[in-house]
Amino acid sequence: MAKQARGYKSSMMVDFEASFGEAPKKKAGYVLPMNSNELVKNQTLIESDTITNTRNDSQPALGRVSVEGDIVMPADYVAIGYMLKALFGAPVTSGEEATKTHTFTVGDDQPSMIVEKGFPDLNKYIRYTGVKINTMKLEYGQDQEMTISYNVMGAAREQSGTAYTSSPTVVPLQRIAQNDAYIKIGGTESRIVKEGSIEINANLDGDQYVVGGGGVRGDIPEGIMKVNGTVKALFTDTEWLDKADNGESVPVEIGFKRADGTTVSFTMPTVQFEPFDAPISGPAGVTVDVTWRAFSADGTSIVTVVVKNNQVSY
Incomplete structure (x- = not known):
């Protein structure tokens, strides 16, 4: 009887390409922790309307290749840097050997990866080659494992009986716990937020198919980066409601920190709340659901992500 593959035995390895769809001259390879990897190749069969003097259908043709799917990883303080590099590009790194600070900002170009x-x-x-991150989403404040979901697009898929590299770097898991989370609104750390989410959207254009490549994408250009999210909070006053109604913006920082100084923070200098209200749903405490959107008022990065850990570089 044939042996079935076991999910617990599987792994995910990534490496950064020299250019879109082009492998690097020197292979690196980073094995990252994951909960699931549903990146797949889809290819349609194009139906034929050819008349053959019978009622029997004729052979279809292979259509365009679509490589895409979701990758869910445990939220952590080290592996997140590789995915942020794939979303923003290489960070600016500073600091001493044991306490490095990696700063990611929005650039003009987004790298592509090999994902195995x-x-x-x-x-x-x-x-899978030519892989780019389209969206990154995380939710915080819930009583469950914290994960980060990445929706990705790619160009092509290949299979092999040997691994991409025989000596990859296995990235250790330094898990982010729900209790590590904090949020600052208007520069002050809030104590009324119950839970929330943040999504970063690269707005990739996945419709750039070219002739001569076997129906694959010739490029996946990045678009205008969007950053938005939600907050569920205790209703204690009308300050946020007033700001939303008046179209005022506030700085927002969503972060995670450990006692040893290891941190990950997402800072949006200008955030606007969507107008909302305070519903009375029963006799219990009143909460409000707020949707927010970040924007850039002066051309600076719409979001800055800072990772502080002992990782030398990304």
């Missing part, structure tokens, strides 16, 4: 799903119990490796 490894099935070592079958000696099979499925490799």
